[in-house]
Amino acid sequence: MTLPATAPAAARTTTRRRSPALPILLVPPLAWLIVAYLGSLAVLLVSAFWTTNSFTGAVVHTWTADNIVRALTDPVFRTVTLRTVGVALLVTVVCAVLAVPLGLYMAKIAAPRVRLALVVAVTTPLWASYLVKAYAWRELLSPVGPLAWATGYSPGYGLTATVITLTYLWLPYMVIPVFAALERVPNHLLDASADLGASDLSTLRMVVAPLVFPGIAAGSIFTFSLSLGDYIAVTIVGGKTQLLGNIIYGQLVTANDQPLAAALSLIPLAAVILYLLAMRRTGALENV
Incomplete structure (x- = not known):
């Protein structure tokens, strides 16, 4: 009768002896997070308060808030910021509108083989490649491209083309979380709703929507943040359209003004943080 009592005690002793080694396993990922990610953000924040030599263009480590003030008050930067946030929100909404019916079909209607084919x-x-997909849409949306030849209409290059291209690029990041959330919805809840006389739309609104919202919230974080920071797609298909990423790239590479580019980079960073806080307040992320 003593063996069952001593075995758990031995197991607990072994666990205690091995527990000091567990924090060591966290050292590499924490070091990478602190040094590579948080460290780079700290350098970005600090460099936003530097300035540049107007003659040589060299960065001068002189503390000033002029770059922050200019990034927040300049009418051009303000307009581009509002346009960028609007594009990111629009891409997120379009991705959600496309992902919900596709995810519903994949999770609840399609046969197993069809579901597998759709996931693939x-x-x-x-x-x-990102560039291959972006240039493919540039060719497709060209005023003399296949779309114009087949339908007689093409949006050409501009803001509409940017939204279409970004929607295509980031749609999988919305479909997968929505599909996973819909797959976790028990079928008996749908059957019970139908048995109680609810229509399909009522079932989707009162039963499915609350359960799927965490998946939509999770996918929206990807689509919003990726659209907010993108600058390559708008360069390829945006025509004369300017988003915040293009302005930052231009200040960093063309104008050689690293402090102002760093100050402008704080705007999308703050927007993503505010978006995450908004999603957290909904309580959706706690169930993902």
Whole structure:
């Protein structure tokens, strides 16, 4: 009768002896997080308060808040910021509108083989090069491209083309979380709703929507943040459209003004933080 009592005690002793080694396993990821990520953000924040030599363009470590003030008060930067946030929100909404019916079909209607084929179809574009996909849409949306030839209309290059391209690029990041959330919805809840006389729309609104909202919230974080920081797609298909990423790139590379570029970079960083806080206040992320 003593063996069952001593075995757990031995197991607890072994666990205690091994527990000091567990924090060591956290050292590499924490070091990477602190040094590579938080360290780079700290340097970005500090460099926003520097200035540049007007003659040589060299960075001067003189503390000033002029770059922050200019980034927040300049009418051009303010307009571009509002346009960028609007594009990011619009891409997020369009991705959600497309992802919900597709995810619903994949999770609840499609046969297993069809579901597998759709999952492969959704995730396959993620393996393709970003530039290949962006330039493919540039060719497709060209005023003399295949779309104009087939339908007689093409949006050309501009803000509409940017939204379409970004929606295509980030749609898988919305479909996968929505599909996973819908797959976790028990079928008996749908059957019970139908048995109680609810219509399909009522079931979607009162039963499915609250359960799927965490997946939509999780996907929206990806689509919003990725659209907010993108500058390559708008360069390829945006025509004369300018988003915040292009302005930051221009200040860093063309104008050689690193402090102002750093100050402008704080705007999308703050926007993403505010968006995360808004999603957290909904309580959706706690259930993902």
